[in-house]
Amino acid sequence: MSALDGLLLERVRGLWETVSGVPVTFPPPGSPAAIVTAPGSGLCPPAWVGIVSLGRSALVTAPDAAVARTLRQALSSVPDDALTCPDTVRSVLPVAEVLGPATLAYVTEGTFRPVPDEGDVEHLSVDDPAVSAFLEAAGPTDAEESGLAEVTSPVFVLRTRSGPPLLAAAGYRRWPCRTAHLCVLTAPERRGQGLARRVASAAVAHALTAGLLPQWRARPAASRRVARALGFREVGSQLSVRPELAHRPTGVTEGT
CATH class of the missing domain: 3.40.630.30 (Gcn5-related N-acetyltransferase (GNAT))
Structure with missing residues (x-):
């Protein structure tokens, strides 16, 4: 990865950390995903689970502490680069609905390739x-x-x-x-x-x-x-899932 790519990735991670709505940082590449309780997360619709993977590092937001605990158990064996694959997530977690995955791409002045202006826009x-x-x-x-x-x-x-x-x-x-x-x-x-x-x-x-x-x-x-x-350069992906709460593991309760 070039120094420019590293700076872009750092900026993009900062963006999604902010959008999560809670104090959190992406873990080092190759480490387990950061899974946090964030009821107001901007990574997903309300009451859903939001997953963003950037450069072999992932951030996951849960709507409450009980779902966060479930996610830590269910996703512990899933590689970071597979966390935004719907089939992979479904294989370890009961899911009612899915949005995505969507790729996340960014462009800077140095990489932008504009279309010539023909004066009709x-x-x-x-x-x-x-x-x-x-x-x-x-x-x-x-x-x-x-x-x-x-x-x-x-x-x-x-x-x-x-x-x-x-x-x-x-x-x-x-x-x-x-x-x-x-x-x-x-x-x-x-x-x-x-x-x-x-x-x-x-x-x-x-x-x-x-x-x-x-x-x-x-x-x-x-x-x-x-x-x-x-x-634009694709640097990551995003997935939102609505967990099937009726299938929570026995003993998992609401709380902090």
């Missing part, structure tokens, strides 16, 4: 009617997955030449530790045409100019390809 407000109509047309699943309705940056968009409908849009939401969480959405019928890369490039450039670290969290292979084309 517009800047809109997130509450612009065109953005609202675009999200509605995409449907609730794609709109929610993109996170575009929650951006705090301008929304960078491409339109059709003959009318107002949007073809693609991107922006970012400011996260802790001066991080910009990228949100990108392309109209379903226009995917695979390079539009996502163009609007995302504009959003990334805006974030870097503001001194932020762009973050790309993705599950679909197509989204990961867009990120790699822009110079």
